[in-house]
């Protein structure tokens with residue numbers, strides 16, 4: 069307990085924690101002392117991620133999850149909370165990108181993206197909240213995006229809309245569950261070097277870097293450290309906020 073392990077005895081669920089920002093969140097939460105459950109579509113990668121945390125001396129487990137199947141979410145969250153017998157922190161990180169031009173975007177594409185990026189954020193929180201209420205507190209941190217702040221630059225209308233939805237949802241849950249000692253916040257990253265944007269051509273990356281005051285793209289750890297801050301006691305009086313993590317590209 070204490071300074072270096074502010075999250076000792078806490079249990080965190082990280083959706084989409086098999087790689088990228090979610091994996092960095094799982095690792096940083098573990099470093100802060102939390103036991104971590106990774107729920108991801110990539111079952112093998114999630115297992116490997118959990119194993120690597122355990123090999124490093126942490127506590128971790130993986131639960132296979134397709135969060136686009138809304139009806140399965142209560143079972144998945146129940147299974148995740150059951151691993152260590154409680155649930156204190158939820159990182160709503162699983163998400164997919166869309167770069168489909170508006171004129172070509174289909175209803176199926178819209179619905180699929182929304183089911184993962186927005187609907188699951190609500191229903192995973194809905195399933196997690198009773199645990200936190202019973203335990204007398206908790207913290208939820210959801211992944212929004214720069215696209216919600218300034219409109220999608222490379223990303224499409226469905227993506228930016230889903231990430232703007234996350235901000236409204238965050239504020240609403242913060243208002244509703246503040247009296248229960250549950251804080252609900254979001255982070256809005258700019259471009260972060262993960263699989264999600266690895267296909268971007270070099271010139272697109274260079275263009276972003278030239279416009280970013282800190283002159284580099286973000287790393288998953290840049291985001292994860294802010295997530296851990298929002299999940300932990302250092303941010304005790306912070307709720308309903310969306311923290312921009314973008315090297316200064318957008319200053320809200």
Ligand SMILES: NC(=O)c1ccc[n+]([C@@H]2O[C@H](COP(=O)([O-])OP(=O)(O)OC[C@H]3O[C@@H](n4cnc5c(N)ncnc54)[C@H](O)[C@@H]3O)[C@@H](O)[C@H]2O)c1
Pocket residue numbers: 083084085086087088089090107108109110133134135136161162163164165184211212213214256257258259260261262263264265
């Ligand atoms: N990388 C960026 O530039 C950036 C910027 C802003 C916001 N974000 C957001 O951060 C979050 C993490 O993105 P990332 O860059 O690490 O991407 P990523 O593609 O590397 O990781 C996303 C993870 O989510 C999982 N996932 C996707 N669909 C799922 C489903 N239906 N059920 C369960 N898991 C599922 C994937 O398997 C993967 O492990 C996303 O919500 C993304 O929108 C990313």
